[in-house]
Amino acid sequence: MAGMTVAEKILSRHAGRPVAADELTVIDVDAAMMSDTTAPLAIKAFREMGGTKPWNPERTFLVIDHASPAPNERIARLHDIMREFSRETGAVLYDVGEGICHQLMIEDDRVRPGEAFFGADSHTCTYGALGAFATGVGSTDLAAVMLTGKTWLKVPRTIRLEITGRIRPGVEAKDLALAMVGKLGFAGATYQAVEICGEALVPMSLDERMTIANLGIEMGAKAALVHPEGLELPYDFDASAISPDPDASYVRELTIDGAALRPQISKPPRPDATVDIDELIGTKVDVAFIGTCVNGRLRDLHAAARILEGKRVAPGVRLMVSAASQKVFLAAAKDGTLATLTAAGATFLPSGCGPCVGTHLGVPGDGEVVVSTANRNFRGRMGNPEALVYLASPSVVAAAAVAGEIVDPADLED
Amino acid sequence: MESRFTGRAHVYGDDIDTDRIIAGKYTKTLNLQDLADHVLEDLDIDFRSKLTKGDVLVAGTNFGCGSSREQAPLALKVAGVSAVVAKYFARIFFRNAINIGLPVLEVPDLEADSGDEVEIDLKAGVVKNLTKHTEYRASAMPQVMIDILDQGGLVAYLKKNGTYDASAL
Ligand code: SF4
Numbered sequence: 095m096a097g098m099t100v101a102e103k104i105l106s107r108h109a110g111r112p113v114a115a116d117e118l119t120v121i122d123v124d125a126a127m128m129s130d131t132t133a134p135l136a137i138k139a140f141r142e143m144g145g146t147k148p149w150n151p152e153r154t155f156l157v158i159d160h161a162s163p164a165p166n167e168r169i170a171r172l173h174d175i176m177r178e179f180s181r182e183t184g185a186v187l188y189d190v191g192e193g194i195c196h197q198l199m200i201e202d203d204r205v206r207p208g209e210a211f212f213g214a215d216s217h218t219c220t221y222g223a224l225g226a227f228a229t230g231v232g233s234t235d236l237a238a239v240m241l242t243g244k245t246w247l248k249v250p251r252t253i254r255l256e257i258t259g260r261i262r263p264g265v266e267a268k269d270l271a272l273a274m275v276g277k278l279g280f281a282g283a284t285y286q287a288v289e290i291c292g293e294a295l296v297p298m299s300l301d302e303r304m305t306i307a308n309l310g311i312e313m314g315a316k317a318a319l320v321h322p323e324g325l326e327l328p329y330d331f332d333a334s335a336i337s338p339d340p341d342a343s344y345v346r347e348l349t350i351d352g353a354a355l356r357p358q359i360s361k362p363p364r365p366d367a368t369v370d371i372d373e374l375i376g377t378k379v380d381v382a383f384i385g386t387c388v389n390g391r392l393r394d395l396h397a398a399a400r401i402l403e404g405k406r407v408a409p410g411v412r413l414m415v416s417a418a419s420q421k422v423f424l425a426a427a428k429d430g431t432l433a434t435l436t437a438a439g440a441t442f443l444p445s446g447c448g449p450c451v452g453t454h455l456g457v458p459g460d461g462e463v464v465v466s467t468a469n470r471n472f473r474g475r476m477g478n479p480e481a482l483v484y485l486a487s488p489s490v491v492a493a494a495a496v497a498g499e500i501v502d503p504a505d506l507e508d
Numbered sequence: 509m510e511s512r513f514t515g516r517a518h519v520y521g522d523d524i525d526t527d528r529i530i531a532g533k534y535t536k537t538l539n540l541q542d543l544a545d546h547v548l549e550d551l552d553i554d555f556r557s558k559l560t561k562g563d564v565l566v567a568g569t570n571f572g573c574g575s576s577r578e579q580a581p582l583a584l585k586v587a588g589v590s591a592v593v594a595k596y597f598a599r600i601f602f603r604n605a606i607n608i609g610l611p612v613l614e615v616p617d618l619e620a621d622s623g624d625e626v627e628i629d630l631k632a633g634v635v636k637n638l639t640k641h642t643e644y645r646a647s648a649m650p651q652v653m654i655d656i657l658d659q660g661g662l663v664a665y666l667k668k669n670g671t672y673d674a675s676a677l
Contacts, residue, residue: 118650118677131535135578138538143666161536169536216576216600232578232604234662242671246652280523281570285599314573314598364523451532451575472527472574474550479531 097339099252100319101287104227104336108210115251115343124209125153126239129195131160131451132214134172135233137179140240149243151184155204157195158188162446165454193419193445196220196387200304201419207322207331212239217387217469219310222318223303224327225336227287229316250287250316251345252338253278257292259353264504266397267302268389268467268487270294271309272358273350276368284314286345289338291321294352298324301391308388309469312365357502359465360485363473371490374500380462382413382495385443386450389467389488390418392425398492399431401503402438408498413440414456416448438496452477465494511630514638515564515590519622522568524551526601529572529580543583561588564628566620568594572601581605581612591628593618593635593646606653609661613646630657652677 098106099115106112108121126148128136133156140148148154156176164170173190180187188198196217199205207225211218214236221228231245239245255278257270274290288310295303303320310318322333357371384390384398395417407413415435417423423445426432436442443449449456450468458464458481466476471483484500493503528551530543537543548555565584571594572580581604584592591611595618605612613628615635620626624639633646649657655676656665669676 118652120672120674120677131532131577131579134538135582139663142663160532172536172538214576216574218576230576230600232576232600232607234578234607235603238607238662238666238672241666244672246672246677248650280573281596281598284570284573284596311574314570316599453532453536470527470574472525474531475527477531477533479550 096343097341099287099338099342099344100225100289100336101227101250101252101317104208104210105249107208113249115249117249118246119249120244120246121210123212123239123243123245125155125205125211126213126236127155127157127195127199127218128214128233128236129160130158130162130172130176132233132236134175136214136236137175139234139237143237143241145237145241147183148185148240152186154185154240155199156180156185156187157198158190159194159446160451161453163190163444191420191444191446193421194387194390194447196308197390197418200224200300201421208335212236212245216311217308219315219318220304220308220387222307222310223300223320224325225319225322227317227319230311250285252287252289253283254289254291254344254347256349257290257294257352258349259293259351261294261352261355264489265355265357266487266489267298267305269355269358270352271306272360272368272485273355275309275312275360275366276358277348277350278313280312280364280366281314283310286315287317287319288313288315289319289321291323292352295320296324299393300325300327301393305388309365312469357487357490359490359500360471362471362482362484365470365485371500371502374484375502377500378463379411379465379494379499381458381464382411382491383449383456383464383466383468384488384491385416385418385448386468387418388469390416390422392422394467394488395422395426395431395435397488399434401489401492401506402496403434405438405496407439407495411495411498413495414443414449415440416443417445420445449476451475465491465500467491512628513562513590514625514627515562516560517564517566517620517622517624517626518555518558519566519620520551523570523573524567525574526572526577526580527574530577530583535577535579540582540586543579544587547583547587556587559588562590563588564626565589565592566618567592569596571597573598576600578604578608581608581610585610606657607662609657611657615644615646618644650677
């Protein structure tokens with residue numbers, strides 16, 4: 095038998111038999127997660143299916159993060175449905191302010207290498223950072239997982255993406271992630287898994303790997319699996335179970351020259367409209383946003399603080415920051431990052447999705463230009479279809495906040 | 509579910525994301541009519557007024573990319589769209605649509621203009637453009653999806669079958 099890709103290895107283990115790309119199979123699922131956008135519908139569907147208790151309440155997670163705290167009574171009622179479900183069934187609830195679902199699943203050790211994790215949120219692919227086959231599904235599919243502990247799927251073919259060379263100072267994991275989406279395109283990995291590897295990844299922390307895996311869905315990928323070379327976790331894990339066999343077969347193999355990479359920006363309204371920062375220097379900015387499940391972690395806030403230290407945001411620019419979790423917020427409070435950013439003029443928002451999805455908080459005005467560390471810049475994404483959203487790294491966003499326009503962060507340092 | 513029906517086409521382009529099908533700010537509700545009221549609003553503000561119950565949405569490649577929100581196919585279904593035909597779909601949208609009982613067909617070479625009368629035969633997997641007198645074959649779906657759609661969605665399917673049966677794939 096031919097060698098296996100990472101997706102084939104993990105899915106074979108969960109199918110209880112060897113499976114290869116293109117095969118349809120039923121697998122056992124390790125964990126299920128949903129947010130306040132998807133949980134109320136999932137709970138409704140679960141009850142309609144005749145469900146009373148999830149197959150495994152300790153491995154069923156509900157996170158109130160998308161519109162959190164509740165901006166109105168309608169959403170407050172949806173949050174209550176989640177709290178009540180958790181009380182009744184023992185499913186694990188993360189309430190208002192604890193953080194963004196994807197950050198919490200990894201930070202709180204809810205997902206481990208080699209697991210099959212299903213989340214009713216498209217960026218569930220983030221857990222590929224630690225070698226989990228993690229994918230986003232809709233509410234009814236998630237309800238079915240809660241009912242049966244299983245799901246059906248087609249084993250995906252895999253694209254191998256190698257990032258050669260070490261990235262230069264000033265270039266961040268986010269730049270790599272945007273370059274990847276630009277190269278493969280918006281639908282470049284639809285129905286497929288992507289394995290991401292190469293010298294550039296080896297020195298990266300789990301945080302940075304999360305940023306990279308997070309954007310897998312922006313290429314349509316079913317799962318984004320980062321190879322484990324250099325991965326450090328606070329427990330032992332079997333790296334061979336999340337590494338491909340040497341003779342695994344791929345549908346496509348691509349490389350990106352990491353050493354040559356400049357900071358990247360994706361232009362509205364497409365995450366794959368990626369260009370070198372140089373093309374956009376001088377673009378006037380109204381709003382700068384640092385946060386989300388892509389770039390709301392401590393190292394991201396540190397990157398922003400390095401640029402904003404002792405400076406003020408440009409007149410007329412609004413800088414909003416949201417830590418990806420309460421733990422991140424607390425760490426930033428303890429080490430002074432919060433003070434640095436606030437002194438520079440940043441407004442802190444609750445830990446959660448905040449302005450990312452336009453549900454509440456920080457909606458931009460008509461014709462305004464936003465630079466954001468998020469993963470999506472679709473029309474209307476931040477709540478106003480007349481605003482323009484550019485995607486970039488935390489350093490690029492912080493530099494734009496100081497300059498009032500897009501600048502190369504390296505130019506601010508001298 | 510009726511397996512053969514006709515409807516008027518509304519034709520749109522490639523890469524229509526779920527944010528444009530139903531914006532994030534409208535998704536937090538269990539009142540499905542609220543969703544329908546805002547369907548496709550950021551793509552075509554007049555879509556709602558042009559839509560008649562039973563009409564068919566025709567799109568290009570990668571329809572439904574982006575978020576996993578099931579509110580997207582639900583909004584289309586509740587608004588009265590009888591089926592979506594696209595060159596191909598984003599993966600999560602495709603699954604969600606079948607799960608909630610909205611027929612979706614992948615037809616790589618479909619040609620249609622807005623206003624054309626199209627006939628859809630789900631069992632045969634055939635889409636006919638009655639106005640242009642052309643006929644197209646939809647890509648085959650896995651048996652489990654055909655069964656789920658046939659029973660009106662995943663809720664009904666699991667109520668009947670209890671779980672997924674590997675031999676029914
Ligand atoms: S931060 Fe944005 S992309 Fe991440 S889970 Fe929240 S809404 Fe989705």
